[in-house]
Amino acid sequence: MRTHVQRKHPHDDAPDTAAAFRRLTGLPEGEERDTLRQEIINAWLPMAGRIAGRFRNRGEALEDLRQVAALGLVKAVDRYDPDRGSAFESFAVPTITGEIKRHFRDHMWTLHVPRRVQDLRNRVRAARQDLAQTATGSAPTVAEVAARAGMTEEEAMTGLEALDSFTALSLDAQLPGADDGYTLSDALGGPDPALDIVVDRESVKPALRKLPDREKKILYMRFFRDMTQSRIAEDLGLSQMHVSRLISRCCTRLRDQALHDQAVHDQAVHDQALRDHALLDQEVRDAA
Missing domain, CATH: 1.20.120.1810 (Four Helix Bundle (Hemerythrin (Met), subunit A))
Structure with missing residues (x-):
């Protein structure tokens, strides 16, 4: 039925x-x-x-x-x-x-926002709407919003920050006040090529400290003061050919030492990984 x-x-x-x-x-x-x-x-x-x-x-x-x-x-x-x-x-x-x-x-939500923060956002939004109906034209302060919503000023700040997390602008969106087409993507940074130089400098420091003082001085004058080989030879009372051989020999020594140190480090990491694996395997067998 x-x-x-x-x-x-x-x-x-x-x-x-x-x-x-x-x-x-x-x-x-x-x-x-x-x-x-x-x-x-x-x-x-x-x-x-x-x-x-x-x-x-x-x-x-x-x-x-x-x-x-x-x-x-x-x-x-x-x-x-x-x-x-x-x-x-x-x-x-x-x-x-x-x-x-x-x-x-x-x-x-464009960004992942915890539920607590979402609740604060909703309360802050409602408080701002209520204050907008009674305000004299100026934007309500954080203290006024907090008092209206019945929360602390810190919570009100968190809710106000979350107001902009519901949606997001495209990277191709023009920034406010930019008349020349400047967009968010133009403000993004890129990889810093100097980072590779930092790594190279740190890797040669141990070998550089072991060089004789004269070789250290020659390398400093050539690569940090940008002096020519002829000028270095004149200052040190050497021939330009001798300075050239010293620079070439020092650079080769530094490169070989850096490669050797890197190989030693990589081998140590590999050996430690093998030991950790063997220890974990033994623990699994003992537990079984």
Whole structure:
């Protein structure tokens, strides 16, 4: 026997489904129960759509919000227990609303923001809206927002920072006040080529300290004071050819020493990894 869900007037989105729910709880799994369950869901869909409408103009299409609200309605119907004595509407409204809020929290934020911070943002946003209606034209201060929202100034600052985390600008977006097409991507930094020089300098320092003083001086004059070989030879009383051989020999020695030190370091890391692996393998065998 097919059961028709009765509606109450004048609110068409709040039907009288008490009898249908009582009958639903007594039916076993099967086609008859599925049909009655679907009738109840269809009867309450207008209410779910009305709740979804409260969240329009927040960056999500209304049709998508209605689908989320319908999902919340299905969960409410499946979880509702008429024996608890409360009306279905009082159970369904917070369930549907919570489902929509979860959708915004999980799918609409550009950046991942903890739920606590999201709650602070919502309270701060509501406080600013209230203050805007009574303000004299100036933006409310952090202290005023905190007092209005009933939170500390530190929490208000956190909520205010989260106001800009819901959406993000494209890297191709022109920066405010920039008249020359300057975009966010133009403000991004890139790899610093000097980092490789830092690594090279640090790697040759040990070998550099071991060089004789004369070779150290020659290298300093050539590579730090940018002096020519002829000028270095004149200052030190050497021939230009001798200075050239000394520079070449020092550079070769420094390079070979740096490569040798790197090889020793890599081998030490490899040996330690093998020891750690063997120790872990032994612990696994002992535990077994």
